[in-house]
Structures are given as C-alpha cells and as structure tokens.
C-alpha cells in the first residue's frame with residue numbers, strides 16, 4: 001500500500017489505532033488475569049513464560065544498539081539496556097522479574113533454565129529478537145512502540161491483581177512500578193524517531209507493519225498460555241505443569 005506521506009499527527013493516530021485494535025490488553029487471557037479469575041498455577045505459568053520475554057529484551061536492544069549510527073542514538077538506547085540489566089547498583093528489569101516469579105513461589109533455577117517454557121513462547125520471543133536484528137533500524141525502533149500502550153495495561157494489571165489474588169502483594173508486583181516512567185520516556189524517543197526517519201509513505205507503512213507484527217507476537221504468547229493452561233488446558237510435552245494439576249497432587253485422601 002502506498003500514497004501520500006502522512007502528517008505526523010495522522011501517522012501517530014494510525015499507530016494508536018493499531019494498539020486499540022490488537023494490543024494484548026484485549027486478549028481474553030489478560031482479562032482473566034486482571035479480573036482475578038485465574039488460579040495460582042495459571043498465574044505462575046504466565047510469569048514463568050513472560051520471563052523469557054523480559055530476559056530477551058536486553059538481547060534485542062543490544063543488537064539494535066550495535067547498529068545505531070550516532071553517539072546520541074546509542075546513548076539513548078543504552079538506557080534501555082540499563083533499565084533491563086541494571087547498572088550494578090540497582091536491579092534491572094530482568095532481576096525484578098525474578099522477584100516476581102519468586103514471589104509466586106517458583107524456583108529461580110527452574111525459571112531461568114527455561115525448561116518449562118511453552119514452545120510457542122520461545123518461537124514468538126525469538127521472532128522479536130530476529131526481527132530487530134534483521135529488519136531496518138526504522139522497523140526495529142517501530143517494533144518497540146507497543147510500549148505506547150503498556151502503562152494503561154500495567155496500571156490495570158497491578159490494581160486488578162492486588163485486589164483479586166491473596167498470593168500477590170505490592171512487593172511481588174514491584175517489577176511494574178519503574179515501567180510506568182520508563183515506558184513513556186522510551187516511547188517519546190521512539191515516536192520522534194519514526195516520525196522523523198520515515199520519509200516516504202512506504203517507510204511509514206513499514207513502521208505500521210512493524211507495530212502490527214509486534215502486537216501479533218505479544219498476542220500469540222497469550223494464545224499459547226490460554227491453550228495450555230485455561231482451555232482446553234493442554235500443556236505441551238515438557239512444559240510447566242502447575243503443582244495443583246500435576247498427577248497425584250492434591251488428590252483427596254481415601255476416607
């Protein structure tokens with residue numbers, strides 16, 4: 001598809017419309033999670049799988065950083081690496097995510113081994129890392145723009161989960177607090193970048209396609225969680241099985 005170059009406001013409006021149509025806040029699994037309709041094992045499965053997304057974000061940012069042509073751009077992107085990996089004095093997002101999985105009772109070694117990961121999580125997350133590595137810098141930056149929509153879902157998630165689940169508290173969900181300030185900062189830069197650097201309508205279409213691709217891979221991760229742990233409830237071979245569902249677990253004692 002092509003046409004005349006879109007004014008910045010129109011480009012931005014179209015990007016927001018993509019989120020309104022297909023961001024993962026709309027996924028039924030998130031509705032269940034935020035409304036308190038999952039059990040602890042299902043919440044564990046979500047956190048365990050999402051660990052791989054969190055752990056892969058700095059790898060994708062490092063590969064993008066290596067391709068940025070100027071000091072100013074690299075300095076800006078380097079901040080993301082510190083946000084996720086920490087700077088040695090304060091924990092980064094990956095470490096904070098492990099506090100979340102730990103708070104839910106999951107063994108850290110098991111989480112980081114990735115043994116219990118759903119295959120579809122691995123494929124979706126790897127697709128993001130490959131996309132950022134292989135596509136243009138413009139498309140790679142654009143693919144991070146789902147963060148335009150994340151503060152709203154994070155606020156909803158934290159308040160919903162605190163209200164609904166007795167097995168989570170503020171310390172467990174502390175991962176999310178810094179994201180509420182980091183994400184808007186990241187987005188302000190990335191939006192300016194794509195508005196500036198997409199100089200043809202084809203490039204603007206590529207920016208929109210990158211955002212759709214990213215929404216799709218976030219959605220696909222929740223499809224896999226839903227299929228494995230909600231309905232029909234078929235975890236693939238080798239994937240995490242919540243204790244409550246494991247054969248022999250919590251079986252009533254014979255009278």
Ligand SMILES: O=C(O)c1cc(C(=O)O)c2c(n1)C(=O)C(=O)c1cc(C(=O)O)[nH]c1-2
Nearest residue numbers: 057093143144145146147150153154179218
């Ligand atoms: O909680 C969420 O729903 C959510 C969504 C997203 C996103 O939209 O990609 C990110 C995050 N959280 C997040 O915590 C995070 O660090 C992050 C980095 C990125 C990215 O693409 O570089 N997205 C997201």
